[in-house]
Structure formats: structure tokens, C-alpha cells
Amino acid sequence: MYSEKTKIRYSHLSPTGKCGLLSILNFFQDVATGHTSGTKYSMHNLYAQNRAWILISMNVEVYRYPEIDEEVTLYTYPQCYDRIYGNRCYKIEDASGKTLALCSSVWAFMDTETKRVTKVFEDFSELFECTEEHEMEFIRREPQLSECGKV
Numbered sequence: 001m002y003s004e005k006t007k008i009r010y011s012h013l014s015p016t017g018k019c020g021l022l023s024i025l026n027f028f029q030d031v032a033t034g035h036t037s038g039t040k041y042s043m044h045n046l047y048a049q050n051r052a053w054i055l056i057s058m059n060v061e062v063y064r065y066p067e068i069d070e071e072v073t074l075y076t077y078p079q080c081y082d083r084i085y086g087n088r089c090y091k092i093e094d095a096s097g098k099t100l101a102l103c104s105s106v107w108a109f110m111d112t113e114t115k116r117v118t119k120v121f122e123d124f125s126e127l128f129e130c131t132e133e134h135e136m137e138f139i140r141r142e143p144q145l146s147e148c149g150k151v
Contacts, residue, residue: 001077002035008070018065025060028090028103031074041121050113053086056106064100071095084109084117 006027014020036042046052066072072092079087090103111118 001075002031003073003075004031004034005071005073008066008068008072010068013068014065016065018067019070020065021060021062024062024065024092024101025058027072027074027092028076028105031076031090032088035076047112050111051118052110052112053107054110054117056085056108058103058105060101060103062101064094064098066092066094066100072100079104081120083119086120 008019012019012023014022033043039045043052072094075089075091075093077089079089081087086107086109088105088107090101090105091099092101094100108117109120110116
């Protein structure tokens with residue numbers, strides 16, 4: 001499990017005066033990027049190989065929105081990789097270790113040149129240790145085709 005600490009800043013606040021949902025989602029994105037940074041599958045290295053992770057679905061539960069100047073710890077870990085999909089979990093805790101937010105997400109591995117999903121590299125699960133444990137249900141939402149056959 002990878003973790004980073006951060007402090008809630010003014011720019012993270014919503015009109016309610018607390019950290020907003022958009023900032024929480026950005027924290028999830030940032031901690032996942034931090035997890036892969038410095039590896040052969042960092043965001044920049046994937047782009048150089050015409051590959052990217054595309055978000056399919058995200059299940060988020062927020063128990064408490066953090067306040068300005070509050071220090072929080074962001075956690076992320078991959079749950080599994082399956083052919084073209086990857087499941088990733090996130091968690092935010094306050095300084096006392098109380099869970100503020102949980103998230104489970106499903107991603108598809110994309111070839112950015114062909115614009116098609118492609119097989120996940122075989123050594124992903126070796127580089128980013130997967131765990132079967134997770135605190136939230138993964139919900140894979142498949143795109144629905146319209147009557148004319150387009151998404």
C-alpha cells in the first residue's frame with residue numbers, strides 16, 4: 001500500500017468551507033500517480049508507449065469532509081488486474097487514523113494510438129503488489145450501446 005500525507009489548503013475548499021468532492025477525487029488521482037512515479041509504468045512512461053489507464057467506474061463514500069489546515073493521509077493500492085482491467089482502491093484518513101473517505105475504481109488499459117482497450121502488461125501485478133482485501137465493492141459499469149450501435 002502506497003501513502004502520502006497532505007494538508008488541506010484553501011484551494012481544496014468548496015463553498016461549504018470544507019474540502020470539496022472534486023478535491024478528494026483529485027487527491028485520489030494524485031496519490032495513484034505518486035504510486036507509479038519513478039517506475040517503468042509511470043504516467044509519462046506509459047504515454048511514451050502509447051498506453052493509458054481510462055476510468056470506467058468509481059464508487060466513492062465520504063464519511064467526513066476534512067477542514068482547512070487538517071493533515072490527512074492518502075492511501076492507494078491495486079486490488080487486481082484482469083486482462084484489460086485494473087481495480088484500484090483509495091482511502092483518506094485523518095491524523096487520528098479515522099477513515100474520512102473510501103473509493104474503489106475500475107480502469108481499462110488503453111492503446112492511445114488505436115483508441116482501443118488492450119491487454120494489461122503481464123508484470124503489472126509484480127511491480128504493484130495486488131491484494132484481495134478491499135473495503136468497498138467494485139462496480140464495473142459497461143458502456144451501453146444506443147439503438148444505432150454507438151456508445
